[in-house]
Amino acid sequence: MTTPLPISLFPFLLLILAICFTIFHANSNLLCIQSEREALLKFKNDLIDPSNRLSSWVEGGDCCERIGVVCQNSTGHVHQLHLAAPLSAPDFNALPAEWEPYERSKLRGKINPSLLELKHLSSLDLSNNNFSSIQIPNFFGFLESLTYLNLSRAQFQGAIPHNRRNLSKLHLQWVSGLSSLQYLDLSYADLRKATDWLQVTFQHPSLLELHLSACSLEDDPSPISVNSTISLVVLDLSENNFSSVPMSIFGLHGLLSIDLSSNSLEGPIPDYFRNISFLEVLDLSGNSLNSSTPNSLFSLNHLQFLNLSSNEIYQGVSEILLSLSRCCLDCLQSLDMAHNHLFGHLIDPLGHFKSLAHFLDTLNLGCNLLEGVVSETHFSNIKRLTTLEASQNRLRFQPNSSWILLFQCRIIKLGQWHLGPKFPDDISDGGILDILPTWFLNLSTQFEYVNLSYNKLTGGISYLNVRVFVDLRSNQFTGPLPRVFPTIQYLLLSNNSFSGPLFELVCNSLRKGPMECLAIEGNLLSGEIPDCWNHWRRLGYLDLENNNLTGKIPPSLGHLNPSVLNLRNNDMFGELPSTLQHSTSLIMLDLSDNHFSGSVPAWIGDKLSKLEILSLRSNNFTGHIPQKICQLQSLRILDLDNNNISGSIPKCFSNLSAMANKSNQNSYMFQWSSTSYMFQWSSTSTNLFCIRALLVLKGRVDEYGTTLGLVISTYLSTNRLIGEIPKELGSLVELRSLNLSGNLLIGNIPDEIGNMELESLDLSMNQLNGEIPSSFSNLNFLNHFNVSYNNLTGQIPTSTQLQSFGNFSYMGNHLYGPPLTTNCSTNRTPTNFANSGSRSEGSNVNWLYVSIVLGFVMRFSGVVAPLSYIRSWRHA
Incomplete structure (x- = not known):
């Protein structure tokens, strides 16, 4: 029988329970260790944090609550540090304005050794930051508990440290002692001096994933034997300098994914891939592999993704289809063999294409030598295919005019198939001469991408039911601009005959839409640009040139903040609105010919x-x-030609650093174009999102697109500029074209201009005097040169280039010597037209030449003057 406890014990038991509860509660809200809190503060103090990501790392409080810090629940020790800069913010279709905060989010500075105080740190992620000023710290090799290390895209410099001691739990030479490491990503680290990377990584007992992309790795002459117990399953060696597949790879029988893309692999595809029987992903794209694909490659019955694109594979497509249909149909999801030399008929009589397409999600056979006729029956019963790319082949598509798309493709690229003369499908450069059919306009919104550019399609379009991308450039469409689906991001309608105002498209069609590119140049649009751009916040590219638009630039257009704004060759007027100064992301502003x-x-x-x-x-x-124009450090092309600008040329032009230094690597234009989402959409349409400009180089008007980034020019001609040419212009050594013609400039030509690397120089029709500087003999790259109609005197300097130009480049001066045919003595006193009426008795003026020159000037002015005032003449 249990004896009841004395009542006097109850207060004591309650006290014990209260103490236990307090201890339990304290453990459940355990603060981080004092020494580790101080170590983290020291670590933060040596970092540069432009975006203040680590603002929560302050004195006091619980460091386990800080951003990026993960503690063990039971002990409070710092367990993980996740300090990677965000990768997800600016995707490929991000605007330049969105890249700025992304760049600011990257940590910089130094890595303080105080991390060694974190004795229980098992995971450290510093990826995607910017530590370009320092090397990988040696003390990383002493982080005893580390099991995960990610330094990818962190831009560390120098060699990888080789500390071996105390690395008992990490996975890779200073990594070899880390016996528990499972994931290692050193992508974009320079490992050219790490000659033992193969021995260290391929023999590591616990490593599951190894990413060494873009590490400047080269062939290892000494293959190693790989233990059968090695557990590596993911291997990424892309973007290196291998000329052959490292043989040691074929000893890694447990690999599931191999990426050797963008190397320099040559010769046939190794047959040894058959040894890796569980392989699911194989990427050998972007190499120089030749011959044909070995049968062993298609015997990998677990293979899901195979990419052999951009090689030199020469093989009949029927052989490939047959091999795949025998072994891989149940597993293969994506096949990419674009940009090779595949030949033969895509559609084989046994239906292997249909069988293959029935199981695949993605099939890309573009840019090969395929031929034959395809009909809509070949697309019947295709259930899973979402992406079909077969552009740039010798194929002919002949569907029935009543064809209805029943499969689930979101992207179809059949560029340069022969599709005409009647309309069968939806692709560019197909020779189609027809009216856009009703069935196409009623397509389901399953389509993200539609490209019908460079055909001869006619008629009007009322509505475009496409989700993301529409390219109808260079056709013969007429009528008002179409209404578009609210999710459309890229709308290219250039070089058609669309007419009417912009109001319906701009003000009613896209309420809070995601439009990023609107290109409607080369149409017949009229009226004013409407003032309702406030909801087009993502628009990065706006091109309305070559239309009949009138009125002023609306204030709301200045709040768009695009990268490209092109209103060239319209009939717009007025002053530039001050709201344009908010467009701080502008790379190109072209308002010419208005x-x-x-x-x-x-x-x-x-x-x-x-x-x-x-x-x-x-x-x-x-x-x-x-x-303040001189503050534009990135300015490459300055064109102020044919205005009424007066005053002198600013001496501070020497501060235009992009014209004075090699700065392509800092070009916003190159960065914006290369990250443009548009390039993902088109393997068949080159220069799809290329920034273009009309420039007057070498005395003629040309359009520059892909080479625009190589043009560095200044045009100030046909204005009212006065004073001397500043010698400071000579510091613009990257300048390739300089045009100061048709002004009121006086004085001598600065010697410094002869030290530049100009390809085009025009100083004609000014009031310059003195001699052509002897330094002009150094202008070895000139292919256009004009100093005519000045007051220049003396002998033309001798050089290969200066003597290659005709008399027109020098006429209207008092110059002599080759290439001019008039031989004059070196001590001749040149004629001064201002004093020719009272010449001395010994003067040698030839009045025949004087009358010829004056007559030419008067007739030439009779042509030039109307061009300055009559717009239609000037455009013609």
Whole structure:
């Protein structure tokens, strides 16, 4: 029988329970260790954190609550540090304005050794930051508990440290002692001096994933034997310098994924891949592999993704289809063999294509030598296929005019198939001469991408029911602009005959839409640009050139903040709105060939710091060139031709660093174009999202696209500029074209200009005097040169280039010597037209030449003067 406890014990038991509860509660809210809290603060103090990501790392409080810090629940020790800069913010279709905060989010500075105080740290992720000023710290080799290390894209410099001691739990030479490491990513680290990477990594007992992409690795002459107990399953060696597949790979029988893309692999595809029987992913794209695909490759009955694109494989497509249909249909999801030399008929009589397409999600056979006729029956019973790419082959598509798309493809690329003359499908450069059919306009929104560019399609379009991308450039469409699906991001309607106003498209079709590119240049649009752009916040590319638009630039257009704004060759007028200064992401601003007036705003130089192309030519701008233009450090093309700008040329032009230094690597234009989402969409349409500009180089007007980034030019001709040519222009050594013609410039030509690397130089029709500097003999790259109609005297300097130009380049001066045919003595006193009426008795003036020159000037002015005032003549 249990004896009841004395009542006096109950208070004591309650006290014990309270103490236990307090201890339990304290453990459940355990603060981090004091020494580790101080270590983290020391670590933070040596970092540069532009975006203040580590703002929660302050004195006091619980360091386990700080961003990026993970503690063990039971002990409070710091267990993990996740300090990777975010990768998900700017995707490929991000605008330049969105890249700026992304770059600011990257940590910089130094790595403080205080991390050694974190004795229980098992995971350290510093990926995607910017530690380009330091090497990988040696003390990383002493982090005894580390099992996960990610330094990919962190931009560390120098050699990898080789500490071996105390690395009992990490996985890779300083990694070899880390016996528990399972994941290692050192992508974009320079490992050219790490000659033992193969021995260290391939023999590591616990490593599951190894990523060494873009590490400058080269062939290892000494293959190693791989223990059968090695557990590596994912191997990424892409973007290195291998000329052959490292033989040691074939000893890694447990591999599930191999990426050797973008190397320099040569010869046939090794037959040894058959040894890796569980392989699911194999990427050998972007190499120089030749011959044909070995049968053993198609015997891998677990293979799901196979990419052999961009090689030199020469093989009949029927052989490939047959091999795949025998072994891989149940597992293969994606096959990419584009950009090879595959030949033969895509559609075989035994139906292997249909069998293969029935199981695949993605099939890409573009840019090969395939031929034959395809009909809609070959697409019947295709259930899983979502992406079909077969552009740039010798195929003919002949569907029935009543064909209805029943399969689930979201992307179909059949570029340069022979599809005409009647309309059968939806692809570019197909020779189609027809009206856009009703069935196409009623397509389901399953389609993300539609490209019908460069055909001869006619008729009007009322509505485009496509989700993301529409390219109808260079056809013969007429009528008003179509309404579009609300999710459309890229709309390219250039070079058609669309007419009417912009109002319906801009103000009613896209309420809070995600449009990023709108290109409608080369149409017949009329009326004013509407003032309702406030909901087009993501628009990064707007091209409305070569239309009949009138009116002023609406204020709301200045709040878009695009990268490219092109309104060239319209009938717009007025001063530039001050709201444009908010477009701080502008790379290109082209307002040429309009009727804009007022002075060139100083805020262009003060606010538009990323500007690389500024073209205001052929307008009515007045006033002086603002000094703040010199603040545009990225400016590559400055075109102020054919205005009424007065004053002198600013000496501070020497501060335009992109014209004075090699700066392609800092080009916003190159960065924006290369990250443009548009390039993902088109393997068949080159230069799809290329920034273009019309430039007057070498005396003629040309359009520059892909080579625009190589053009560095300054055009100030046909204005009212006065004063001398600043010698500071000579510091612009990257400048390739300089045009100062048709002004009121005086004085001598600066010697410094002869030290530049100009390809085009035009100083004609000014009031320059003195001799052509002898330094002009150094201008070895000139292919256009003109100093005519000045007051220059003396002998033309001798050089291969200067003597290659005709008389027209020098006429209207007092020059002599080759290439001019008139032989004059070196001590001849040149004629001064101003004093020719009272010449001395010993003068040698030839009045025949004088009358010829004056007559030419008067007749030439009779042509040039109307061009300055009559717009239609100037355009013609």
